[in-house]
Each structure stands twice: as C-alpha cells, then as structure tokens.
Amino acid sequence: MAMMPRKEKLPAIRSDKVQFTVKDLLHIPFLKDARIVTGDTGIHRAITRVNVLEATNSLSWIRPGEFLMTTGYPFRDEPEKLLQFVPELAKQGVAALGIRTKSYFEELAPEVVAEAEKHGLPLLELPGDCVLSDLVRIVMERVLALESSQLADLQNRIQSMTGLLLEGRGIYAFLDALEDLLGNPVSIVRENDKPWLSAQLRSPESSDDWPLLQSLTFRQVGRGVSSGFMLLQNAYRTYVSPVLAQKSKQACLVLIERNREIQPIDAISVDRLASLAGLELANVEAVREVEGKYLDQFIQDWLSGKIVTETDWKLRAEVCGCAIPDKTPMCALLVGWRKPESAEKLKEMARRLRSERLRLADGLxxxxxxxxxxxxxxxxGESAAGSASSLIAKLLEELRLLFGDRELKLYAGRIVDRAEDLQGSWAQARRARQVTEVCGLPGEIISYDSLGVYSLLFLIPSGEEREQFLNRYAFPLQQADRKGGGRLVETLEMFFQCNGNIKLTSEKLFAHYNTIVYRLDKVKSILGVSLDDPEERLQLHLALKLAQINPAPY
Structure with missing residues (x-):
C-alpha cells in the first residue's frame, strides 16, 4: 500500500560550495607572476590532484581534475607534439595545463593557444623561476585541506540523516531532509512501484517527473548499472546510486539537478546515504507485507458482504489505511485474463496495483x-456516470501495459454511492464475466448494464417452466451429442452466429457444406422445428444460451 507523506521535517543542514579551482591558483603568492594565456571558460574547474608531465607517453596515468605542469622538456625536440597533446588532455578531463616558459619555450605557439581555447582548457604560463616541486606541495596542501573539510561535512551529513531514521520519522521525512541538505530534489525509485518523492517533486507542477524517474530505473539501474550521472528526458541531469536492500526489489536513490549544480560532495553523500535508504525500504516492505494481509482480508470481506454495517466498514477501513473517502461513488471491476492465473500470481498482481501509481486511477x-x-x-468528476466509462477504458490500457497482456478484459458492476452496496456491484461484475464467457459476447469492457437480455436469463429461477423449456429445445440436442449425434449444438450455435448462412457455417467449422446440411436436418428432426421460422429460431437460440448457463443434469 502506498506510503503517505509525513509532515515532520529535519532542520535544514546546508554546506557551502567547497573546492579549489583554477582561478584560485592565481591567488597563491607563489604564482603572483603567472598568467592565464587562454581558456577563461574553464577557470572555475575544480582541482583535485597535481602532477608533473615528464614524458609524452604519460596519458594513461593522467586523471580527471588534475592540474598538470611541465617545463616543456618533453617537447623540446618535437614542439609540434604539444599541439596534438592539448585535445587529449581536454578529453581526459585535465583541469588546467601550466607550462614554465623561458626554459625550453620562449613563448607558447599561437597554434597551441588556439587549440586550448577551442577545447576550453585553461593554459597557464608559469614564471621561469618557478620550482614545480614546491608548487606541487603548495597546491596539494590547499586541496587536502579542503578535502578534509568536505570529509567532515560528509560525516556530519551521514550522522544527521542516521539520527533522523533512528527517530522513526519515515521515508518522506528522510527525503525532505536530504532535499534541504543537498539543495536539489531527491527520489527513491523502485522497479514496479511508485517512486518516493521529496517535497519539491510532490508539488502539482512536478507531476510529470515521476514517470521519467520510473523509466530511468527500468532503463539503467534495473540493469545493474553502477552509480553515475544520467540525463532525464526533460533535460534534467541526475545522479543515481543503487540502493542495496535484502529481499527487496532493485531500487535507486536519485538526485535531480534542478536548483543548483550537483557538487562532488553531493554525489558522495548520495552514495553513502543510499545504504540508509535501503534500511528504510526494508522497513517499508515489512510494513507493507503486514498491511497487505489486512487489506486483502478487508476487501475480501467487503465484497463478500461480511461487513454489514457502515460503522464496521469505517473501522476496518481506517485500520487498513483505505484511502477512499466516505460517500465517494465507486464500482467493482473484475479483471479477465487470457488464461487462468494462480492464487500467488493474483496476490502479487494485487500488490502491484496497490503500489503502482496509475495516472488515471488514484486511490484504486x-x-x-x-x-x-x-x-x-x-x-x-462532475458526472460520475458519464466519466466512468472513459475512466475504465483508460484504466484498461494502463493495466495492459502494466501486466503485458493485450487481451486483458474488464468486467464492471454498477456504480454505487455507499460502501455497503459495493457487494452488489461485485456480484454484477462476476455475472458480467460469466454471461460473456458463456454467451460469447464481444468487447473489451463489459458492464453489467450492457448484458441486455442475457442478464435476464440469469434471473430465471429454477422451476418447472424453465425445465420444460429446456427439455423442449436444448436438452435433446445435448443428449444426442453425448450419444454421438455429430456436434449438433456446436453446429447450431455457429449457424446462428453466421445469421443462418450455411456456407459460412461450414467454413467456420471446417466441415463440408453437405455435412452442415445433414446436421441441421437432424436438429429439425429431433426437435420438430423449422429453422426458417423466426419465432422458432428465437426460441431455440434462447434455449441454447439458457442451457449453457444451466447445463443438463446428465
């Protein structure tokens, strides 16, 4: 059963953007004489490592986020290689390239500068007296200091979120606090289930986001993809981390880049907190299992008429978390399958229907x-009766997509306004299915009110008149078939379906024309009727349908 949002929220805990950028290099006294030659668009790139380039075959050990420095020695004999090296460094994600001039280069070639500008790679001209080893030490001291601050911040985040879950605040309070913490909305998405959404995503203007999040799980995380950035169809960038939970379906924790850019510490936080989300999911699953048992029994008793008073219904509905408000018009539906399903399969399908967020049938x-x-x-809706047929038709399409069965049908009882009357609607839905299967009625959605004369056949009580009618027109043919009379009932039914066309009847039954004529003559002989008489054909047709509903006792 769907979890309801909790109102409690954890006090906001936010951390400022913490990183050491290329622009910050210029504020180091040691580099007061350095200058950025080109690549201004990349000066806000974060520097996470520092390295010295000593050979042109070192691309394999270069890492993203590095501030790479060189004296120019590797290019002293082949300066043109530097031009080829620049796009490779940009591809590797290097934060910036610093070149000490006056050692092996008097100045950087215009072609190299243009290539760096093309790829947005910041190119720094370092002073000739700059000692690279000293610069490595200075920059790494600053990077490590910031990383220590980030680790402390991460630890605080984990502790605060752990405390929230230990208080039993629930999964929505967890997501709302995480949204405040990271400055962007978050969601837990699980296969074949409604997503759990933080406050921003639960707002009406975000109603279209959850199907995109759901498809993200099916397309990526559901296939075992590890953590990483992904793009939703509405162009929002997301960071996704799988949630590992025992005895639970595949799930993921998703951070959506809606309000501000996702920082590295945000991604790390999502990775670490995904395990906490897994613990809460396991708790939710346990609660659902217990609630599901009570809800199953409640609905079974409701539909079977074992709940006889409105007071009893309200009490049990409240215990089970039934979300249908009092006095809401409703109807009972029976799902018709292509082939019978086991009780366990039906139980799982019912659980999915209660947990899936169907777009057109909220509260189902x-x-x-x-x-x-x-x-x-x-x-x-304003007109319950008028909206019911279209609502059921749209629901049928959603169910077909959900269960992957294009031949699925729905049988509907009448709309009722009181909970205690739903038993009658359910009986009507069951009757609609029985009449449809027995009488071969066409259609994808069969309502009780559409049965017409066929529903009247079900209302004919057992008695002498009905027995006499069946003994006159139906039972003799059934008895002849049992004795090897040659498929007389089947032939006559197909004859009526083909509107009395013998040639079409023979084609439908894959029998010779003369064989059909012989069988129909035998029917007329046994019953003493004329198939050319409309009145007798009507009597005979109704008798066959009634006999299907009430077969012969022998």
Missing amino acids: LAAHVGNELAIILPIT
Missing part, C-alpha cells in the same frame, strides 16, 4: 478474491 484498491482479481475503482 485491489485484492485477489478466490481465483479472481478484484478492483475497487473510485469514480471522480
């Missing part, structure tokens, strides 16, 4: 009742 309830899958559909 489902349960397996015996060997059938029942749906309780709240009807909303």
Whole structure:
C-alpha cells in the first residue's frame, strides 16, 4: 500500500560550495607572476590532484581534475607534439595545463593557444623561476585541506540523516531532509512501484517527473548499472546510486539537478546515504507485507458482504489505511485474463496495483478474491456516470501495459454511492464475466448494464417452466451429442452466429457444406422445428444460451 507523506521535517543542514579551482591558483603568492594565456571558460574547474608531465607517453596515468605542469622538456625536440597533446588532455578531463616558459619555450605557439581555447582548457604560463616541486606541495596542501573539510561535512551529513531514521520519522521525512541538505530534489525509485518523492517533486507542477524517474530505473539501474550521472528526458541531469536492500526489489536513490549544480560532495553523500535508504525500504516492505494481509482480508470481506454495517466498514477501513473517502461513488471491476492465473500470481498482481501509481486511477484498491482479481475503482468528476466509462477504458490500457497482456478484459458492476452496496456491484461484475464467457459476447469492457437480455436469463429461477423449456429445445440436442449425434449444438450455435448462412457455417467449422446440411436436418428432426421460422429460431437460440448457463443434469 502506498506510503503517505509525513509532515515532520529535519532542520535544514546546508554546506557551502567547497573546492579549489583554477582561478584560485592565481591567488597563491607563489604564482603572483603567472598568467592565464587562454581558456577563461574553464577557470572555475575544480582541482583535485597535481602532477608533473615528464614524458609524452604519460596519458594513461593522467586523471580527471588534475592540474598538470611541465617545463616543456618533453617537447623540446618535437614542439609540434604539444599541439596534438592539448585535445587529449581536454578529453581526459585535465583541469588546467601550466607550462614554465623561458626554459625550453620562449613563448607558447599561437597554434597551441588556439587549440586550448577551442577545447576550453585553461593554459597557464608559469614564471621561469618557478620550482614545480614546491608548487606541487603548495597546491596539494590547499586541496587536502579542503578535502578534509568536505570529509567532515560528509560525516556530519551521514550522522544527521542516521539520527533522523533512528527517530522513526519515515521515508518522506528522510527525503525532505536530504532535499534541504543537498539543495536539489531527491527520489527513491523502485522497479514496479511508485517512486518516493521529496517535497519539491510532490508539488502539482512536478507531476510529470515521476514517470521519467520510473523509466530511468527500468532503463539503467534495473540493469545493474553502477552509480553515475544520467540525463532525464526533460533535460534534467541526475545522479543515481543503487540502493542495496535484502529481499527487496532493485531500487535507486536519485538526485535531480534542478536548483543548483550537483557538487562532488553531493554525489558522495548520495552514495553513502543510499545504504540508509535501503534500511528504510526494508522497513517499508515489512510494513507493507503486514498491511497487505489486512487489506486483502478487508476487501475480501467487503465484497463478500461480511461487513454489514457502515460503522464496521469505517473501522476496518481506517485500520487498513483505505484511502477512499466516505460517500465517494465507486464500482467493482473484475479483471479477465487470457488464461487462468494462480492464487500467488493474483496476490502479487494485487500488490502491484496497490503500489503502482496509475495516472488515471488514484486511490484504486485491489485484492485477489478466490481465483479472481478484484478492483475497487473510485469514480471522480462532475458526472460520475458519464466519466466512468472513459475512466475504465483508460484504466484498461494502463493495466495492459502494466501486466503485458493485450487481451486483458474488464468486467464492471454498477456504480454505487455507499460502501455497503459495493457487494452488489461485485456480484454484477462476476455475472458480467460469466454471461460473456458463456454467451460469447464481444468487447473489451463489459458492464453489467450492457448484458441486455442475457442478464435476464440469469434471473430465471429454477422451476418447472424453465425445465420444460429446456427439455423442449436444448436438452435433446445435448443428449444426442453425448450419444454421438455429430456436434449438433456446436453446429447450431455457429449457424446462428453466421445469421443462418450455411456456407459460412461450414467454413467456420471446417466441415463440408453437405455435412452442415445433414446436421441441421437432424436438429429439425429431433426437435420438430423449422429453422426458417423466426419465432422458432428465437426460441431455440434462447434455449441454447439458457442451457449453457444451466447445463443438463446428465
């Protein structure tokens, strides 16, 4: 059953943007005479490492975020290689390249400068008296100091979020606090389940984001992809980290880059906190399992008429977390499958229906009742009766996509305004399925009100008149078939379906024309009727349908 948002929120905990950038290099007294030759667009790149380039075959050990320095020695004999080296460094994610001039280069070639500008790679001209080893030490001291600050900040984040979960505040309070912490909305997305959304994503203007998040899980994380950045269809960049939880479906913690750029510490925080999310998911799953058992029994008793008073219904609905408001129009639906499903499969499908966020049927309830899958559909809108048919049609399409069955059908009872009347709607949905299967009625959605004369056949009580009618028109043919009379009932039914066309009947039954004529003559002989008489054909047709509903006792 869907989790409801909690109102409690953890006090906001925010950290400032902490990183050492290329621009910060120029504020080091040691580099007071250095200058940026080109690549101004990249001066805000974060520097995470420092290295000295000593050979032109060193690309394999270069890492993203490095501030790379060289005296120019590797290019002294082949200065043109520097031109080829610049795009490779940009591709590797190097933060900046510093070249000490006056040693092996008097000045940087215009072609090299143009190439660096083209790729947005900051190119620094270092003073000729600059000692690279001293510069490595100075820069790394600053980087490490900032990293220590980030680690402390990360530790504080983990401690605060752990404390929140230990207080039992719930998964929504966890997500809302994480949203405040990271400055961007977050979500937990799980396969075949509704996503859990933080406050910004639960707002009405964000209603289109959750299907994109769901598809993200199916497309990427559901296939075992590790943590990393991904792009939603609405162009939002996200950082996704798998949530590992025992006895639980594949899930992920998603950070959406909506309000501000995702910082490295934000991504690390998501990775570390994903394990906490897994613990909370395991708790949610345990609660769901218990709630699901109560809800299944509640719906079964509701539909079978075992809840006889409104007071009892309200009490049990509250215990089970039933979200349908009082006096809401609703109807019962029965799901028709291409082939019978096991009780365990129906139970799992009911759980999915209760947990999936169906776009057109919010508040839907489902349960397996015996060997059938029942749906309780709240009807909303200005005209409940007018909106019901379109709502059920759209629901059918969603169910077909959800369960992957294009032949799935829905059987609907009448709309009722009181909870205690739903038992009758469920009985009507079951009758609609029975009549449809027996009488071969066409359609994808069969409502009880559309059965017409077929529903009347079900209302004919057992008695002498019905037995006489069946003994006159139906039972003799069934008895003849049992004795080897030659598929008389099947032939006659197809004859009626083909509107009395013998040639079409023979084609449908893959039988010779004369064989069909012989069988129909035998029917007329046994019953003493004329198939050319419309009145007798009507009597015979109704008798066959009634016999299917009430077969012969022998």
